[in-house]
Amino acid sequence: MNELTKEEVYHVAHLARINVTDDEVKKYQVQLRQILDEIERINEIKVKTDEILISPTDNKNVYREDIGIDEDVDIFKNAPRKSGNYIEIARFVNE
Amino acid sequence: MSRYLDLSIKKINEKLKNKEITPLDLVNECFDRIEENKEYNAFITLNKEEAIRFAKSLEDKEVDNLLFGIPIAIKDNIVTKDLKTTCASKMLSNFIPIYDATVIKKIKEKNMIIVGKLNMDEFAMGSSNQTSFYGPVLNSKDKTRVAGGSSGGSATCVGMNMAPLALGSDTGGSIRQPSAFNGIVGLKPTYGRVSRYGLIAFGSSLDQIGPITRNVYENALLLNVLCGKDEKDLTSVDTSEDFTRLIGEDISDMKVAVPKFYMSDVINPEIRNKIEEVISFIEKNNVKVDYVDIDYIEYSVPLYQIIALAEASSNLARFDGVRYGYVTDKKVESIDDMYKYTRKEGFGDEVKRRLMIGSYVLSGKNAKTYYYKALKIRKSISDSFDEILSKYDLIIGPTTTDFAYKIGEGETDAIKSFTDDLLTIPVNMAGLPGMSIPVGYGNNKLPIGMQIIGNKFDEAKMYKFASYIEKNFEGGKLC
Numbered sequence A: 001m002n003e004l005t006k007e008e009v010y011h012v013a014h015l016a017r018i019n020v021t022d023d024e025v026k027k028y029q030v031q032l033r034q035i036l037d038e039i040e041r042i043n044e045i046k047v048k049t050d051e052i053l054i055s056p057t058d059n060k061n062v063y064r065e066d067i068g069i070d071e072d073v074d075i076f077k078n079a080p081r082k083s084g085n086y087i088e089i090a091r092f093v094n095e
Numbered sequence B: 001m002s003r004y005l006d007l008s009i010k011k012i013n014e015k016l017k018n019k020e021i022t023p024l025d026l027v028n029e030c031f032d033r034i035e036e037n038k039e040y041n042a043f044i045t046l047n048k049e050e051a052i053r054f055a056k057s058l059e060d061k062e063v064d065n066l067l068f069g070i071p072i073a074i075k076d077n078i079v080t081k082d083l084k085t086t087c088a089s090k091m092l093s094n095f096i097p098i099y100d101a102t103v104i105k106k107i108k109e110k111n112m113i114i115v116g117k118l119n120m121d122e123f124a125m126g127s128s129n130q131t132s133f134y135g136p137v138l139n140s141k142d143k144t145r146v147a148g149g150s151s152g153g154s155a156t157c158v159g160m161n162m163a164p165l166a167l168g169s170d171t172g173g174s175i176r177q178p179s180a181f182n183g184i185v186g187l188k189p190t191y192g193r194v195s196r197y198g199l200i201a202f203g204s205s206l207d208q209i210g211p212i213t214r215n216v217y218e219n220a221l222l223l224n225v226l227c228g229k230d231e232k233d234l235t236s237v238d239t240s241e242d243f244t245r246l247i248g249e250d251i252s253d254m255k256v257a258v259p260k261f262y263m264s265d266v267i268n269p270e271i272r273n274k275i276e277e278v279i280s281f282i283e284k285n286n287v288k289v290d291y292v293d294i295d296y297i298e299y300s301v302p303l304y305q306i307i308a309l310a311e312a313s314s315n316l317a318r319f320d321g322v323r324y325g326y327v328t329d330k331k332v333e334s335i336d337d338m339y340k341y342t343r344k345e346g347f348g349d350e351v352k353r354r355l356m357i358g359s360y361v362l363s364g365k366n367a368k369t370y371y372y373k374a375l376k377i378r379k380s381i382s383d384s385f386d387e388i389l390s391k392y393d394l395i396i397g398p399t400t401t402d403f404a405y406k407i408g409e410g411e412t413d414a415i416k417s418f419t420d421d422l423l424t425i426p427v428n429m430a431g432l433p434g435m436s437i438p439v440g441y442g443n444n445k446l447p448i449g450m451q452i453i454g455n456k457f458d459e460a461k462m463y464k465f466a467s468y469i470e471k472n473f474e475g476g477k478l479c
Helices: A006-015 A022-044 B009-017 B023-036 B048-057 B102-109 B152-159 B176-182 B216-226 B269-284 B297-318 B335-346 B349-362 B366-391 B425-430 B459-472
Strands: B043-046 B071-075 B113-118 B165-170 B185-188 B208-213 B255-259 B288-292 B394-398 B434-441 B447-454
Touching: A006 A022, A006 B349, A022 B297, A022 B349, A022 B366, B009 B216, B023 B043, B023 B048, B023 B071, B023 B113, B043 B152, B048 B113, B071 B152, B102 B113, B102 B216, B113 B152, B152 B165, B152 B176, B152 B208, B165 B176, B165 B185, B165 B216, B176 B185, B176 B434, B176 B447, B185 B216, B185 B459, B208 B216, B216 B459, B255 B269, B255 B366, B269 B288, B269 B394, B269 B434, B269 B447, B269 B459, B297 B349, B297 B366, B297 B425, B335 B349, B349 B366, B366 B394, B366 B425, B394 B459, B434 B459, B447 B459
Parallel strands: B071 B113, B071 B165, B255 B288, B255 B394
Antiparallel strands: B043 B113, B165 B208, B185 B208, B185 B434, B394 B447, B434 B447
């Protein structure tokens, strides 16, 4: 198989929200192709079933009342930037 | 230095009960051993001060269970309140959890002592512990070789007996493969057996936390503590039982299946021969063994690449530099760029590759071509296992295709971290329990692991079989 095009690498990097430099793109064109070649092998398979298995559990979803638990935890503890009762991020909206 | 940690848990428990030793003696010995073996790089964070404080607080308490006062080490993707949890990633290198994982609560309830957090592949993505931000872990039997992964720190810790017990996690083989490489016992429980609450998610439909120990009995003891229904994990199941209860029973009249694929040319012949020796041994002990076909298991690698990485790309989207974790210092002009530079700088190569593939297989029409197709194959593999396990008690085969390899080998190969797990992945796909036990050494003096696969929630039977091999098969006890 041919390596991925540069545009394809930029596209998947964007989907994954990862910045890539031109040099890295060259590396990923080859490496991602290697993995995708493996993945393409599933096209050889004819499955006998149309059923899918998303998760190996028979448990049904359980709903509960919208009441807080463990509310005494400090959810700001690990925020890289905070200000009072807010988590702070850089400003991106023009004034 | 005292050598109490060389004793079995049962013997240590007697000594604690008789007041011959205190939990503090065990903790001090444990930290001496960790210090002595520092070069193995098994730990990322030590919990020394708190462990000593806690051990002292236990001195006046009644020794009320077998694991009371026993030191345990925890893989660093399981959150521990107030104790740094990094996932071996720059992304979380300063992360201090605000709550305990359910398994950690259970361990604390038994008054076990947490001595530290163990090295691993970054975000559990890898099979050699070489993707860790903190550097590779060395193999406990040969320090020029990899410990395996992703629970490499856990396996080397127990393999060197720095601590007698450790927790690992297994998404495609991350408990069993390093256990095989280090000659110890590791179990991936049935999906749902152990709560995943507080396990930093990789592939949510595949992940399980499990025990890594020196022998089969102690593995079962630790599973007794870990298992059970948890309101905070809806996939967990209420199944408490004593997993040691069948240990010591005879195995004759059991029926065991060996998948032909597990004994094919892709397996190192020396490993294959060792498994054949085990097969002859159990046949002499009246176990019926048949070689069987399990449809599609040869496709486990691409299946994993699609399902695990799709789930990972979704799970790891939370690392955005806002609520916790690393954030870029770069002056960025858009919020997208903040995410992109944070993730570029915070994640290592293996993780980035996997997230890109995961995003790719879920995007647009690819979701149908790859992800849904994979889910159909997953269903088929699960059905094939069900069929075999309706006729046989257990499935056995090798855990790994080869021996632990040299550090540095395969580091630039984008595929090797997946193919290493060829024989362990199918078990996660079907949600079955799987374990690795040592069955001997190769001529290179490296350990060989045998994999035992059971029906869902049939761990007690697996422990019975495993302990029989451990006790009676030459080479069944390495540690």
